[in-house]
Amino acid sequence: MRGLQLSLDKGQKLRFERAFEVLESLSSKANSDASVIVADDISVNNEDAILKGHGTAEMNDRLVATLCGVVERVNKLVYVRPLRARYKPEIGDIIIGRVIEVAPKRWKLEINFSQDAVLMLSSMNLPDGIQRRRTAVDELNMRSIFEENGVICAEVRGFQHDGCLHLQARSQKYGKLKRGQLLTIPPYLVKKRKQHFHHLDQYGIDLILGCNGFVWVGEHVDVRDDMVEDLSDKSEKQKVKSWNTLGDEEVEAYTPPDTRQNICRSANAVRVLSTLGFTITVEIITEIVELSKSMDLEVHEMLGAEFYVIVAENEAERRSLPTKRR
Amino acid sequence: MEFVNPEGLRLDGRRPMEMRQLRAEIGVVSKADGSAVFEMGNTKVIAAVYGPREVQNRSQQSNDQALVRCEYSMANFSTGDRMRKPKGDRRSTEISMVIRQTMEACILTHLMPRSQIDIFVQVLQADGGTRSACINAATLALADAGIPMTDIVTSCSAGFLNGTPLLDLNYVEDSAGGPDVTVGILPKLDKVTLLQMDSKLQMETFETVMQLATEGCKAVASYIREVLLENTKQLESRRGV
Structure with missing residues (x-):
């Protein structure tokens, strides 16, 4: 698997495979054979007028894919949604x-x-x-x-x-x-949503899921209008500065260790999810962070083999649940 | 030297029309946009694709199509006798160009204007047919990088020794000095994008040798398609909804 170099023992390997089998069986039910690769025929009804979208081309009166991905149909439009691009x-x-x-x-x-x-x-x-x-x-x-x-x-x-x-x-x-980590993940894992800025209050961090696959995890900053900050405040601050041991700038540049740990924890959650190739949303990230906390794992232990297996199993379980409810 | 024994077996125990074992793996370089390892028997090649990305040399930028670059190299440990070859010798420049032209033929460069695509191929183990293995690896890496292509290019070599056409020559057969035909095709369109030959061959025998190489290409194509489809399905199933 891409970017995943783990030394799994026998039991872990089995659990890993089982989790992926579950995921595979779940997706095969949802869409059967929509996956295409380069130069595969896309079956269309020739009598209907169709619109060729991205990732398709006409070749000898037939519609073929020019990318590896999944065929999507929206009314007349037929296009291929690429995965890794x-x-x-x-x-x-x-x-x-x-x-x-x-x-x-x-x-x-x-x-x-x-x-x-x-x-x-x-x-x-x-x-x-x-x-x-x-x-x-x-x-x-x-x-x-x-x-x-x-x-x-x-x-x-x-x-x-x-x-x-x-x-x-x-x-x-x-x-x-400022003050955080930038992570790069494949863009197809980020879903477009109404909200991409997230403030995780419980950890005191900001999470920005960029549509381009760049994810920012950093200390929370209050979005404030600088104009509102009145000048009288400044003079007061200077007074405070005189009898504060830490300088004003030092206070501003200081991130408490707890927040730092939370940043690293969330960053590692994103890393684990993206190497496993799972969709990344705030809910899933917080779930993984909570999972790691409940298991009493250190931040660095989140990148160990055992946690990867647990995350995979967790994901398989999570995805199989809603289908049962229906 | 006898390359085909009376029982009709070659030096490595294959039949004349038999190919070596194929193996391909996608996603071996984590930082690259697309990457693949391709093995044909003991020949092993790694390919990495970067791009489409901003053109590094502004003067090469073109406003209606992407720039395709290719770099071929051979690892020092890839051959039996460890030789230190200078980078950019004639052989590797030639193969780089061959691979670039072959891949350019199938990439839809007009869809990615003002960008460049870099293809890096390195031979990890050389046992004949490195040229075709490189092309096959590059195809896989390009498909993995999500670069639009008309068709996948596959390549295979064939030769003619001891009066028999042989498919997929290994190093010993390659260095025998006989004709070595490397063919690259677009299997869906049934078009030839690469045809190279060392030494001479009669017109009639050339036809059969080329036919054999084309058949080999098609076999490689069906294998590559299988690998790609499995990879795509896996990615999609992991991603979920």
Whole structure:
């Protein structure tokens, strides 16, 4: 299995296989033989007018797949949903990217797409929150907003006429991500939902599931409007600073060990799930985190062979439950 | 030297029309977009595909199609006599180009403009037929990377020794100096994308040898399809709904 190098003993191997057999039998009931590979025929009724979607092509009057994946039919449209492929942006997707270049008036971001994405200086809110024209001074100070190798959360704005992918970050929730971990997983495991930002209150962490397969797990930051923060507060803070042993900046840069552990725990949960190839949602991540806590596992033990087996069994059980209820 | 004994068996005990054992595995390089290991008997090749990704050299970027690059290398330990070959010698540049052209023929490059696809193939064990094994491994890796292709390319070699056409030559038969025909086909379209031959062959015998190699390609294709389908089904079943 991809990226999975475990030394399983005999019992673990058997349990592993059993769990996957259950998963396989469950899915084969749901959709029978919708999986296709490159150059497989897709059976369509020739009398009906059909629309060829992505991953299909016409060859000798027959519809064939050009990708490995699953055939999906929506009314007249027939397309192949690829499994392992790079991210394909759609307008409005919430994504996470890494800055690779600071160019004139723009940042270039790596987002697991076939090209680099562009975030224009003009399509993001300035840190001071004021709406105004971007001046040359702003342009010179771009590195104070995002630097190279910084991790950023943004939204897909759309393709420009020259074919570039443009992003926007016009809200307080977007922007630089600090104090946490970035994980990269195959994008097909992230389901598009209404919510991609999650605040797990019980752990004090933020979880962002980027549609492009980049997952951010970090310390929770309160989204606050910087403009509201009044100036009188500042002077008070300075007073506090004088008789506080920890400096103001030090307090801000400090993450409590509990939160750090929770970040690592959730990150490891994502790692385990993605190597096993299971869909990743908040519910499942919290479930795995709780599972590891209830088992009294250390953070590093979550990447051990035994936990992989347990997660696989847990998933098999979870998926078999709702079908029984129906 | 006798390559086919009176009983009709070859040096490694195969019949003239018999192929070596095939084995393929998908997803062997975790950081790559797509990867595969392909074995034909003792020949073992690993392939990794990166991309489509941003073009590294801006001047090579094209606005209507993807750039395909390929790098072939042979591990130092792959052959019996351990030789330190310089990187980019004539043989490997030639094979890199052959693989690139063969794969380019089936990739739908126009769907991924302004991007590049890198294919890296390395021979881990060489026992004849590395060229075809590399192409087969690259096909698997490309399919795994989710790159749109018209068809899967498969390749197989055939030769003509002791007056008999032989399928899938191994190292000993390959180095005998006889003709070695490497064929790459698109099995669904029934088209030839690669045809190479060392030394000379008569017109009539060439036809039969090529026919044999094509049959070999089709056998490889059916095996590759099986592996791919199983992999796709597995991924889908794990993912769930």
